[in-house]
Amino acid sequence: MSVQINLNQPPFSFLDDTQLDWLTSRLDLVFYPAGAVILNEGDASPGLFIIYKGVVEESDQSGEQVFSQYGREDIFDVRAVLESRCKHKYTAIEETLCYLLKAKDFIRLIETSDDFSIYFKTDLGTRQSLVEQRDNSVSEFILARIDEDTIRPPVYVNGQTNLARVATLMHEQKYDAVLVRSGHETGIVTGTDLLKATLMADKGKQDKVADVAQFRLIEVEYGDFLFGALLKMTQHQIERVVVKRDGEIVGLLELMDMLSLFSTHSHVIAMRIEQAKNQQELVVAAKRLDTLIESLAGQGVHVSAIMELITTLNRRLIQRAFEIIFPQRLRNSVCILVLGSEGRGEQILKTDQDNAIILKNEHDREAVKPLLQQLHQALLDFGYPPCPGGVMFINDSWIETTEGWQARVGRWIEASTPDAMMNMAIFMDAEPICGDAQLFYPVKASWQGEDLRTSLALVWFAKQALQFETPLTFLGKIREDHGKVDIKKGGIFPLVHGVRSLAFEHAVDECNTLKRLEILQHKGVLEEDVAQGLRDALLFFIRLRLRQQLEREGENRGLSQQLELDKLRSVDRSLLRHAFHRVKKFKQQLFVHFHMENF
Incomplete structure (x- = not known):
């Protein structure tokens, strides 16, 4: 039989060619007129249904409570096959054609394909x-993971060894770095370190290697992913890391070795x-x-x-x-903050600029403003478009001293208006990246006081998570607008802001949503399954958005928040619907948790 649905997508793409051919040979095409009951509550399901044409509604037995509707290439009812009985009623809303894979054949595929089984059971x-x-x-x-094939065995020298002997050893061993033992410390010295010490500093060939070694080692664990090691090298601007196993150094991982793989x-x-x-x-x-x-x-x-x-x-x-x-004399007179998704570390493609500045002294304002204009232009050149709301350090309203920002935070919290709460939300995700970070910490402390976290402002703050409706219909389908859905308003913002509200309440210091979820789970604020579900939903939203953003041409594609539903496969629509349901349930939990019924 020629199959008229796409089986080259998950979960069917998890099957090998032989299994897929066998599956195709076992499918039956069944027809249901409009109004026909396909499955009743309590029935033993004949198998797995894949819709070719039509619409099927899932409801309780009376039909009064509707749980969901299914369309082309959607699958039902897996749970009935796995649990041997149907929990809900399934009715054809219009003339419907379905492919049916008998229960025994479905079970056979689950037993013979690990990924196929995992997909349906997790x-x-x-x-x-x-x-x-x-x-x-x-x-x-x-x-790939860090193992014996990717690391170089360590070569040690005593801290008292002179630089000439170390250079000779490195040449003989064809190493660009050796480890240095000095007392109870272990450091590292590279060929570049030796070159700088002898040519650019005042060190001679007979000076001790301990005097030029670096004793703040950056470490990774044996068995970790190579990508994680590459990330550490990038973060610390270094070309090698020390590899440890059970607390002992077992080798060095070199950048050039990794670049040959990546x-x-x-x-x-x-x-x-x-x-x-x-x-x-x-x-x-x-x-x-x-x-x-x-x-x-x-x-x-x-x-x-x-x-x-x-x-x-x-x-x-x-x-x-x-x-x-910025000239050296002014660098410690300011603190540059990135806000929003950049502050949370959740930006991939560049979005609009969200930033602010803290001045050490008010009298530096005029000296700093021309430099901020230059930095703003640099960001434009890098591909960051201006913020439509003006949340940028070139605007006076986002330039303050530490004391000025503390006062402004106090006014925002006292006002508790929607605009004030959104400003507070933006500022809560601030991360200092340039200048003197110490200027920021007193400001951050100003919204972590016990009295503020128990005030009415917290409820008004959290309420912003409910300002956009979850794009699900009464029947549980994705609600679209001319074939599109705003993934930020419908999914990302309510999830991120809801988690941010709980972080505000419990004085969580982290900005990143995934880290906030981890801490809230550890504190017992969120159940493990809730935290994991929100984590999964957020990453799915971001991945799906990134995929469609990368398909678009032109500048500022990172600003697009619209998902085109007709470009999604049935498996992605199913996962998206599932993720939206998690957000909707989370918003209901927020409503109850913050007692919003009176607001």
Whole structure:
């Protein structure tokens, strides 16, 4: 029989060719007229239904409570097959054709295909991970771990060894770095360190190696993913890390060894940023970031790892521009804050600028403003469009001293108006990235007082999470607007702000939503399954949005929040519907938790 549905997508793409051919041969095409009951509550299901044409409604036995509706290529009722009875009633709303895979055949496939079985028996996060891996054909590098084949055995020297002897040893061993034992400390010295010490400093060949070694080692664990080690190298602007196993050093992991395995060369971009002498060179590096993102996404790198890496590179880009533009005498007179998704570390493609500045002294304002204009222009050149709401450090309303920001936070909380609460939400995600970070900490403390967290302002703050409706119909289907859905308003914002509200209440210090969820779970504020469900939903929303953003052409594609539903496969629509239901349930929990019935 010729099958008229797409079986080259999850979960059927988890089957090998032989299993897929067998599946196709076992499908029957069944017809149901409008109004026909396909399954009744309590029935033993004949098998797995895949809709070819028509609409099927899931309801209670009376038909009064409708749970969901299913359309082309949607699947039902897996649970009935696995649990041997149907919990709900399924009715054809219009003339419907379905492919039926008999229960015994479905069970056979589950027993013979691990991924096929896992997809149907696990949660949203596991399912989307399976889909993501299969979609992107995950590269061997992404799955590779640090092992004996990727590390170099350590070579040690005594801290009293002279520089000439160390240089000779490194040449003989063909190593660019050795470990240095000095008392109870272990450090590292590289060929570059020796060169700088002898040519640029006042060290001679007979000086001790302990005097030039670095004793703050950056470490990774044996067995960790290679990608995680690459991320650490990028974050710390280094070219090697120490590998430990059970607390003992077992080797060194070198950047050049890794680059031979990893074609995206994120560290090369980091080095270009580090070595840039002017803004034009930074612009060249910035323009390579989108290519890097496309490469990482195409290789199947998990979206959370992409977010972390791109956040690291973006912040270093801004820091380097700050160092080029601001003279040394003014760098510690200010603190540059990134806000919004950049502050949370949840930005991938560049969105609009959200930033602010803290002045150490009010009298520095006039000296700093021309420099901020230059930095703002640099961000424009990097690809960050202006913020439509004006949340930028070039505007006077986002420039204050520490005391000024403390007073402003107090006014926002006291006012508790929607605008004030949104300003508070933006500022709560602030992260200091340039200048003197110490200027920010007293400001942050101003919204973490016990009296503020128990005030009515907290309820008004949390209420903002409910301002947009979840895009689900009464029947549980995705509600679209001319074939599109706003993923930020419908899913990302209520989830992020709801978690932010709980973080506000419990004085959670972290900005990142995933880390906030982890802490809230640890504190017992959220049950483990709720926290995990929200984590899975957020990552799915971001991944789906990124996929469609990358398909768009032109600048500022990172600003697009519209998902085109007709471009989604049935498996993605199913996962999206599931994720929206999690957000809807979370909003109901927030309503009860913050006692919003009186507001």
